[in-house]
Amino acid sequence: MTRNRTQAAHVRDVPDSDPSALTAAYESLASAFAEQGDWRSAYEHLRSALHHARDLPTVAGVPEQHRHEVERLRHESLTDPLTGSHNRRYLDRVLPGLGSAALAMVDLDHFKDVNDRFGHDVGDRVLRHVARILRQALPTGAFCARYGGEEFVLAVPARSGAEAVRVVHRAGARVEAFPWSRVRPGLAVTVSAGVAAADGDPHTRLRLADQILYQAKRGGRNSVAFHSAGDVRILHTLSGHRTAPHS
Template sequence: MAVNRAAPAATGAHDPAGLLAAHEAIARELAAQGDWRRAYEHLGSALELARAGASCSHPQIPEQYQLEVERLRRERAQARHESLTDALTATYNRRYLDRRLGELRAPSVALVDIDLFKHINDRFGHQVGDQVLQRVVALLQQTLPPDAFCARYGGEEFVLVAPGAGPAAAVALAERARARVAGFPWTHVRPGLSVTVSVGVAPFSGTSERLDDPQKQLAEADALLYAAKRAGRNLVAHRERGLVRFLPTLRTHATRPCP
């Protein structure tokens, strides 16, 4: 239903009770339509009118207006949180990732992919697959420093973002995440279940250079992730002096030239 934006102005200036009612009614309709910003503005106007009336002739500010403002503020904050959070895993989503990468100065990123996830779904069912996704996120988050975060990149891929982490710290963080997933007792979730992840790390070099396009850093992490997949999975891949290296160290072939 369309909102009559002129309703407050149409009410006489000498009728503060009418103005209050008009602002409140419009705020409710806007909130019902999901227009939180304008609804909040109207409730704020109602609260200011109530305060002005209290100073002139009313012994007490109507409490319902303050309560409505607070309720709408909470609902707006909740809606904003949900728009930036993945519903299944409760971690951040791609929208939040893209926004934060645009704000941070070349943080270290690690792209994490669950190995053979389609096989897990096919063998154990999608319900177990969902449990695996949720548990992997919980394990990844346990390895993060306070200023880092995890976001679901899509499907069974996740991105770990560590602001200020240099190459050694970024690789160590990724290896802790890999080892934690590999060491979890997955048979407690379902007998016969085994889960590992492969990781590609694109660290901040520590120089004054800045990546103008954060997607380039994600593309680098993606290329290294697939190097880890090709090398046998359950590995962390990173670059060192122009070579792709793996953790844990591969027995047969520890380095590869840059592709």
């Protein structure tokens, strides 16, 4: 136990501005508790390590019968607890390898009004439903991650930008068509999206999708914006699937 107290004191001395050192310190402390069979303390410190880690830590000396608990913690660290989608940590981890996927930034329209009018409990239910709808609309190999707040990222392996736009447009149509009045009378929910084709650096692609998203917002919402022939074009969901250039 003296060793653990010494390591715990060392953790307190590590500055918050050094996440790598914090991760290593908590990981070492978790391993020490695991060696002693104190799994509750080991898991608590592993959670702390996961909180500070850029890459997922490992704990040495974990017996086979307890590894499922470590894997559960890993899963939780990559999953958004509200919606069940992947989270920002997962996206950051896999983004460098998304060389063949179009990226879409999806944002709920007027979500603040939903919270203000119906309350945050309804807002949370809306987020859960939207995340589920977005996941259901995706083809094999694609995924949905909650980026933050009411924003989601869709990664869509596609043969062309047009194919990716169709996938995202169908997802938006499914959101609009959901029977929201069953959640709360008078409730209606739509999304807007910006799609960046599978070209160039994935981080640049994600920033581009975010920029295009705001053009979808300015173009009337409930729509998908994308580049086509050098122009930003907007495919509306509500208004008869019409396509119009953004001005």
